Structures are given as structure tokens and as C-alpha cells.
């Protein structure tokens with residue numbers, strides 16, 4: 001079995017390779033190491049190997065884990081955020097990847113005002129239109145964009161997507177392209193800057209990098225298999 005340090009090295013090399021292939025520089029891409037279900041010791045190993053940016057998908061788990069770890073670790077939230085967890089989540093995370101409805105954005109805006117905070121967020125898009133999945137459909141997002149942009153407390157920095165599960169990494173490419181094109185369209189239509197594209201997981205992150213990802217969310221390739229189901 002290879003160590004976390006070796007895994008990280010391998011993932012970073014694959015990011016660099018994909019970036020070079022697409023004529024991008026690696027400074028444009030940040031690796032978010034997804035630590036859900038893994039204990040603090042494993043995260044500490046990753047920190048020792050030079051990784052500083054991590055992601056969690058459950059507020060409860062993050063509230064237990066984050067205080068055990070050095071304060072130079074930075075945390076992103078990548079899961080479905082329940083409204084009743086917003087207040088606890090706000091101080092823990094520097095970016096929320098997964099604002100998946102107008103109602104959630106409005107509630108976060110209200111609580112952030114209450115707490116005197118200005119959270120940085122991405123909007124999660126269900127590009128494939130899967131019924132079982134959280135996120136804005138591209139159409140709904142265009143319809144609700146004005147209302148989202150009017151939320152004074154939220155800094156909307158970009159888009160995030162989770163493509164449908166597939167056997168082949170290549171199957172994700174078209175969804176990554178769609179997310180990038182949607183970003184371009186929103187930028188033009190609403191005169192906003194949406195620099196961040198969060199896309200790519202263990203299965204398909206090199207493809208995401210080729211298609212313009214600025215944040216890749218990789219868990220299994222770094223920390224090994226989880227015992228809980230992959231996508232929750």
C-alpha cells in the first residue's frame with residue numbers, strides 16, 4: 001500500500017500533466033483533498049506531505065475533526081448543506097462549493113448578516129439534469145441568477161458540478177465542458193466574474209483539469225477507499 005505522501009505526489013503529477021496537455025499552468029489549479037470519513041491522523045499525514053487545503057462534506061464530522069488539526073489547514077465545504085447547519089458551518093470553511101438552491105443561498109445570506117460574515121460560495125449545477133441530485137439546473141440558474149447576485153453577503157466566485165457516475169472518466173468530459181460554457185454565458189449575461197470551476201474527483205480529475213477546472217476535489221486517490229458510500 002502506498003503512503004499518503006506518495007499518493008499526493010502522484011495526484012499532483014497527474015494534475016501537472018493534464019494542465020500541460022491543455023496549455024495551462026498549475027498555479028491556476030488547486031487540489032482540495034477530501035477527508036470525509038477519514039480520521040484526523042490521516043489528514044495530519046497529508047499536512048506533513050505539504051497539503052494545506054482540505055474538503056469535508058458533513059458539518060458534524062468537520063466540527064469534530066477540524067479543531068484537532070493545525071490551524072494552517074484550510075477547509076472547503078463540498079457536501080449538501082442543511083439550513084440548520086449553516087450557523088455552525090460558517091466559521092469553519094473558507095469556501096462553500098455546494099450552494100444548491102436559491103432558498104439555501106437566501107438562508108445563508110440571512111445568517112451571515114446576523115453573524116457579520118461574508119461567505120465565499122460556488123453554485124452547484126446539476127448539468128446532466130439527474131433527478132436524484134442536488135443543484136441548479138442550468139435553466140433555473142439563469143432564471144435565478146439576478147436574485148442570487150442580489151444577496152449582499154455572499155461572494156459568488158464560480159460554479160461546481162458532480163457529473164453522473166460512469167465507468168469511464170471520458171464520460172465526464174461533456175459535463176465539464178457544459179459547466180465551463182455555462183460559466184462563460186453567465187459572465188456575459190450578468191456582467192459578473194466567475195473565476196472558479198470546481199470539477200473533477202478521483203475518477204476524472206485529469207479530464208476536469210483539461211477542461212478548465214480551478215479546484216479539483218480528490219479523496220480516494222489520496223486517502224484510499226472509504227467505508228461509507230462514495231457520494232452522499
Ligand SMILES: *Cc1c(COP(=O)(O)O)cnc(C)c1O
Nearest residue numbers: 034057078201202217218219220
Ligand atoms: C467525496 C467527494 C469527493 C471526492 O470523491 P473521490 O471519488 O473519493 O475523489 C469530491 N466531491 C464531493 C462533493 C464529494 O462528496
